[in-house]
Amino acid sequence: MKQALRWVMTAKDQPLVAMTCEGLSPGPDEVLVEIAGCGVCHTDLGYYYDGVKTKHALPLALGHEISGHVIEAGANAARWVGRAVVVPAVIPCGQCDVCRRGKGTICPQQKMPGNDIQGGFATHIVVPAHGLCEVNEARLAAVGLDLADLSVIADAVTTPYQAVVQAGVMAGDLVVVNGVGGVGGYAAQIARAFGGTVVAIDVSDDKLAAVAGQGVALTLNARQKTTRDIKSAIQSFAKTSGLRQTEWIIFECSGTRAGQETAFGLLNHGATLCVVGFTMDKAEIRLSNLMAFHARAIGNWGCLPELYPQALELVLDGRVKVAPFVEKHPLSDINKVFEAVHAGSLRRRAILVPNSQGARS
Numbered sequence: 599m600k601q602a603l604r605w606v607m608t609a610k611d612q613p614l615v616a617m618t619c620e621g622l623s624p625g626p627d628e629v630l631v632e633i634a635g636c637g638v639c640h641t642d643l644g645y646y647y648d649g650v651k652t653k654h655a656l657p658l659a660l661g662h663e664i665s666g667h668v669i670e671a672g673a674n675a676a677r678w679v680g681r682a683v684v685v686p687a688v689i690p691c692g693q694c695d696v697c698r699r700g701k702g703t704i705c706p707q708q709k710m711p712g713n714d715i716q717g718g719f720a721t722h723i724v725v726p727a728h729g730l731c732e733v734n735e736a737r738l739a740a741v742g743l744d745l746a747d748l749s750v751i752a753d754a755v756t757t758p759y760q761a762v763v764q765a766g767v768m769a770g771d772l773v774v775v776n777g778v779g780g781v782g783g784y785a786a787q788i789a790r791a792f793g794g795t796v797v798a799i800d801v802s803d804d805k806l807a808a809v810a811g812q813g814v815a816l817t818l819n820a821r822q823k824t825t826r827d828i829k830s831a832i833q834s835f836a837k838t839s840g841l842r843q844t845e846w847i848i849f850e851c852s853g854t855r856a857g858q859e860t861a862f863g864l865l866n867h868g869a870t871l872c873v874v875g876f877t878m879d880k881a882e883i884r885l886s887n888l889m890a891f892h893a894r895a896i897g898n899w900g901c902l903p904e905l906y907p908q909a910l911e912l913v914l915d916g917r918v919k920v921a922p923f924v925e926k927h928p929l930s931d932i933n934k935v936f937e938a939v940h941a942g943s944l945r946r947r948a949i950l951v952p953n954s955q956g957a958r959s
């Protein structure tokens with residue numbers, strides 16, 4: 599193979615630097631992926647700007663939303679060579695007690711690229727073959743996407759996908775998505791694909807306008823509104839739309855204290871609150887409301903690799919749109935892109951594309 603290049607973090611806040619690495623070669627159960635694209639997630643920024651510790655020591659390439667082509671494989675993974683794949687953001691071991699019971703997202707041996715192992719802001723990566731999601735490139739071209747666009751399936755699409763599956767969204771449900779940025783925009787589209795009627799809440803009119811074109815029935819800007827105002831607006835909407843005033847399904851995707859408090863405040867009888875976004879901040883809530891409303895709150899870490907093909911199918915059949923929500927940048931612009939994402943100046947999710955893209959080794 600050609601020389602692989604990684605853009606590594608050496609210390610918090612220090613510019614990411616390009617490092618060449620020799621001799622990348624897959625073990626018996628691993629594959630070597632030539633990366634087509636890697637999405638920039640807020641989790642990456644948390645490591646870089648906020649001092650959240652990675653499990654693997656620095657220097658480390660961040661990045662866990664990876665798509666690419668398998669160009670080499672170990673003896674037990676030979677069937678993957680030549681295939682286009684999405685690499686799961688959380689790769690369970692597949693063998694331990696929790697994995698055998700279908701709970702791979704809590705596998706203690708799970709590997710997350712850009713945290714437990716070298717990540718996707720690189721030209722190549724070695725990952726376990728277990729859990730890879732194969733992509734049919736002919737269908738991809740037919741829907742007007744390229745393989746780099748699909749990097750966001752790993753995390754931005756699959757994480758809310760699993761949350762929607764766990765919540766059991768179905769036709770007739772009123773679904774509220776709080777925060778319709780990189781993850782919430784997909785939560786809204788997926789919930790709609792499952793038959794829900796979706797209300798989107800955000801503080802950005804741009805983000806609300808972007809999802810309004812994707813089947814969201816009602817958008818609400820939370821700025822200068824109390825939770826009580828928002829709840830009564832949704833109640834009126836439910837009334838005029840013939841939807842229930844109970845059992846709302848609420849996805850908290852903002853990952854902010856204010857957003858979490860709003861989402862909790864929208865609970866009604868039999869409601870389900872899905873905590874998808876992350877923040878270190880503490881929210882002030884009356885936990886007993888869960889009891890009084892006979893409601894439930896569920897968390898969600900990543901997504902089981904077994905669900906990736908179903909999530910990919912929603913993208914390939916056009917029910918979940920990716921193109922309006924992503925923008926591609928050369929990997930070599932990584933420092934500029936990180937700054938822009940951190941400053942909130944990008945409207946879409948950034949995907950970093952290695953410069954060598956297209957030049958197959």
Ligand SMILES: [Zn+2]
Pocket residue numbers: 639640641642662687753754
């Ligand atoms: Zn992420």
Ligand SMILES: [Zn+2]
Pocket residue numbers: 690691692693694695696697702705706707708
């Ligand atoms: Zn396991």
